[in-house]
Amino acid sequence: MIETIYIEEAVRSHPRTSEILARFPGARRIRCHRYGEVFNPRGQDFRIQKRRPALILAEKFKNFVLPAPEGFGIGGSENFYFSHMLNCLYDCRYCFLQGMYQSAHYVMFVNHESFMDAIDKRLEETKESQAVTFFSGYDCDSLALESVTGFVKAFLPFFRERPRALLELRTKSVRVQELLKTEPFENCVTAFSFTPAEISEKTEHGVPPVASRIEAMAKLAEAGWKVGLRLDPLIYHKGFENSYSKLVRDIFNAVPPEAVHSTSLGPMRFPKAMYDRIVRLYPDDRLLAGPLSPSNGMVTYRRHVEEEMTEVCRALLGEYVPEEKFFHCTPWA
Amino acid sequence: MGDEPELKGHLNLVVALPPEAKPLIRHFGLEFKSGDTFNVYANGGETIHLIISGVGKVSAAAAVSHLASLSRGNSATAWFNVGVAGHKTLSVSTLVAAHKITDAGSGRSWYPPMVLDLPCGTAAVRTVDKETHDYPDGCLVDMEATGFYATALRFTSHELIHCLKVVSDNSEQNDLDYGTVAKMIREHLDAVETVADQLLQLSIEKSDRQAPPSHLELFLQQWKFSVTRAHKLEKLLQRWTLLIPDSDPLDSAIPECQDGKEVLEFLTERLERIPVKAASL
Incomplete structure (x- = not known):
């Protein structure tokens, strides 16, 4: 429920702003000059704000589409990411967003068309023969706030017309209605992130249950959409072999392996400064108090733990998915 | 009062x-x-x-x-x-x-x-x-x-x-x-x-x-720590409080440690051995 909406001067008259405001007639409306006045100031408490995040409607002016980190990809030769939104509906304790931004408010950039122009420009800059991937769920969940943002509704027709551009929608949501209403096309992958149910219940606050997400994934697959599977991050715990084994089995009991476009495994890693910020916010969290240690500026599980988990989960996935569908798409990996 | x-x-x-x-x-x-x-x-x-x-x-x-x-x-x-x-x-x-x-x-x-x-x-x-x-x-x-x-x-x-x-x-x-x-x-x-x-x-x-972990002051009185080590100590004790709440870290450390460096090693080593259970996350 959105109780407060900040509206940037530049988008006061934007049609998308009017649509969103109409959805929340009871919300408090506050004008601001630029979204950064609300979102960026230091001295904000992310944890307290996360209980009642406001929505900020803003215009993005530059850096619409950025190169993905080196090695980050799901098969395309060029990889970019774009963020129509900053921050996420959910509250996962391992998420880097809680250490990334000063504020927990949701920033939504309403000028979708500017992102589309920038995507076209990136496509023009690459060769006709190159497949180019655009990742959308880096700074937010691609689907979770669809009823507010209309992001999928706006971007599916755009990507359908550009078969060389592969769109990855990354999500933990079950809001797949917009996709199900649309005729599937090849160059769109909805990638679902999972941790085992017992881990999800403890660390992924506000996220739909694993079983519901598997169901949503299966519905998309059945409708003919390509889906992706992201075991990201891999969370170490006693008996992880069994819980990941059950997770993978449950997924492939519902989702035919041939519908899976790509899989990836993501180790739990934080830049050291970011980890410290998150621990300051959640000093009472056991996940963050676990066996993580600093190494080369990152905070991670010890190498042998990380390698063991990766090896086990890769083998589990390997029973269903061929080697060529394994990719690497985790920041800082 | x-x-x-x-x-x-x-x-x-x-x-x-x-x-x-x-x-x-x-x-x-x-x-x-x-x-x-x-x-x-x-x-x-x-x-x-x-x-x-x-x-x-x-x-x-x-x-x-x-x-x-x-x-x-x-x-x-x-x-x-x-x-x-x-x-x-x-x-x-x-x-x-x-x-x-x-x-x-x-x-x-x-x-x-x-x-x-x-x-x-x-x-x-x-x-x-x-x-x-x-x-x-x-x-x-x-x-x-x-x-x-x-x-x-x-x-x-x-x-x-x-x-x-x-x-x-x-x-x-x-x-x-x-x-x-x-x-x-x-x-x-x-x-x-x-x-x-x-x-x-x-x-x-x-x-x-x-708030600093409850045992921090007692540790600082018991052993000498540089500023950097005291900072590490605070983080380790914070983790201890969460992961081994029923065990007194001071009682555990006193018989084992001669100086601040040994304290940090001892606490680190003990925390490493704590199994992470999904149910207790």
């Missing part, structure tokens, strides 16, 4: 005028504490302080600084400005919380996050340097909010700073009678308390979050 646990939340109230202060002093059971530069009042446990700043944003800023040093507050202290303000159309005596505070001189704005259950509506506040009967559309007009907010922000986070204003004058009734200010504030004491209670809760929560 001595057996009562010390309250960890702190609230500092800032008001401009004695008539605004009077009902609050009475309501919160505050007593005069000092009057060197500003008149300051506090409750018995010194968890709530009130300062009378005088009129104007510079006075408000100075009062916040003064109270920050005088009170036992820290970065978990909440700050609350209660006062009167003008508004073009709102009826006199209407209570409003500030959702945006703009300095008329510089044009700079601050946005108190709307994280509380507010007992009233909200509006933007415009802080002016001189008393005026020119009321911008939809805005409250006052003379202290930006001085208060910008200065309080040096001591705590946005969420713990709020302004509550009672409309004292409007375009039809703009002859502010200071004699009625106390009555206006008194009418809204329940609402003031509602906000104050929530701010105190946030203050307690932040205070808990920032």
